[in-house]
Every structure is written in structure tokens, then in C-alpha cells.
Amino acid sequence: QLQASGGGLVQPGGSLRLSCAASGFTFHSSSIGWFRQAPGNQREGDGCTSSSDGSTYVADSLKGRFTISRDNAKNTVYLQMNNLNPKDTAVYHCAADPLLDSCHSRPVFVYPYSGQGTLVTVSS
Numbered sequence: 001q002l003q004a005s006g007g008g009l010v011q012p013g014g015s016l017r018l019s020c021a022a023s024g025f026t027f028h029s030s031s032i033g034w035f036r037q038a039p040g041n042q043r044e045g046d047g048c049t050s051s052s053d054g055s056t057y058v059a060d061s062l063k064g065r066f067t068i069s070r071d072n073a074k075n076t077v078y079l080q081m082n083n084l085n086p087k088d089t090a091v092y093h094c095a096a097d098p099l100l101d102s103c104h105s106r107p108v109f110v111y112p113y114s115g116q117g118t119l120v121t122v123s124s
Contacts, residue, residue, distance in 0.1 A: 001022070001023050001024050001115060002020055002021070002022050002094050002095065002096055002113060002114060002115035003020070003021045003022075003115050003116070004018060004019070004020050004092060004093055004094045004115060004116065004117050004118040005018065005019050005020075005021070005118050006018040006019050006118060007091075007092060007117075007118030007119045007120045007121075008119075008120070008121070009121045009123065010084055010120070010121070010122055011122070011123070011124050012084065012085050012086060012122055012123075012124055013083055013084065013085075014084050014122070015080070015081060015082045015083070015084065016081050016084065016120060017078055017079070017080050017081070018034070018078065018079040018081070018092055018094075018118060018120075019076055019077075019078055020032065020034070020076060020077040020078070020079075020094030021074075021075060021076050022075045022076070022077070022094075022096060023075060025096065025098050025113070026098060027072060027075040027096075028051070028072040029051045029098060030051050030096045030097060030098040030100070031048055031049065031050050031051045031096065031097045031100040031101070031102070031103035031111070032048065032049055032051075032070060032077040032094060032095070032096050032103070033045065033046070033047060033048030033049070033068075033094065033095055033096075033103055033108030033111060034046040034047055034048070034068065034077075034079045034092060034093070034094050034095075034108060035092075035093055035095065035107075035108045035109040036088075036090035036091065036092045036093070036117075036120075037090055037091055037093070037117075038089060038090040038091075041090070043109040044059070044090075044109075045059055045107050045108040045109060046058070046059055046062055046066060046068075046079065046092070046108070047059055047062065047066060047068045047079070047108075048068065048103035048104055048108050049068050049069070049070045049077060049103055050100075050101060050102050050103040050104075051098075051100065051101055051103070052101040052102060054070060054072075055103075056068045056069065056070075057103060057104040065081065065082050065083050065084075066079060066080065066081050066082070067079075067080045068080075077094060079092065079094075081120070084120075084122045085122055086122045086123060087122075088120060088122050089120060089121050089122050089123070090119075090120060091117035091118070091119050091120075092117050092118055092119075092120055093109075093114050093115065093116075093117035094114065094115065094117075095108050095109065095111035095112075095113060095114035096111055096112075096113040096114070097111040097112055097113070098112075098113075
């Protein structure tokens with residue numbers, strides 16, 4: 001199971017940190033990622049962290065604003081989002097693939113496990 005949390009309403013330029021708590025599978029050996037979906041838009045991968053070496057990958061369009069980290073002791077992955085703008089408004093989901101070593105070798109939104117997302121609204 002995967003549970004995303006930490007969403008909410010934030011003003012443009014603000015920051016949020018999302019958390020993804022995982023259970024029911026071997027977290028430390030799984031690639032974990034984040035994707036988002038805004039109303040009327042396609043799913044968009046934000047980034048991920050690999051199981052093989054814990055390396056992280058962030059989509060080019062989000063580099064410099066978003067960072068991903070994982071805490072294997074807490075079975076949790078974080079998405080730190082800074083300098084948010086209204087285009088970042090979406091439901092954010094986390095997903096996991098226990099068989100994937102290099103997390104960005106496939107889109108996050110096709111990982112086999114995902115949970116309910118958390119809504120992020122960026123508005124003044």
C-alpha cells in the first residue's frame with residue numbers, strides 16, 4: 001500500500017513537502033516515484049528514486065524546484081516542491097515497482113503499485 005499526504009492550498013512561490021508512506025512490500029529494494037495529474041491533463045511523471053543505489057531522478061521541467069528523497073528506515077519517500085506556480089496544481093500520486101532497479105527506465109505512472117493521491121492547489 002502507498003499513501004501520499006501533505007497536499008494542500010499554497011500561494012504561488014510557496015513550498016510543500018509531500019510524503020509517501022509505503023507498506024506491504026520490500027521498500028528498500030523498490031523503485032519509488034511520483035507522478036501528477038491535473039484535471040483534463042495526462043499523467044506526468046515528476047521523478048523517482050531507484051532501489052539499486054538510492055539515486056534520484058527529477059523531470060527536466062521540474063529540476064531546480066522539485067527534489068526527491070527516501071528514508072528506508074521509515075519506508076517513506078518525500079517530494080519537496082519549491083517555488084510552486086499554478087501550473088503545479090494537480091493530484092500527486094506515488095507509485096512503486098519492486099522489480100525495477102533503475103527508476104527512470106520506465107514512466108512512474110506505469111509502476112504496478114500506486115495509491116490515492118494528495119491534492120496540491122497553487123493559488124492566490
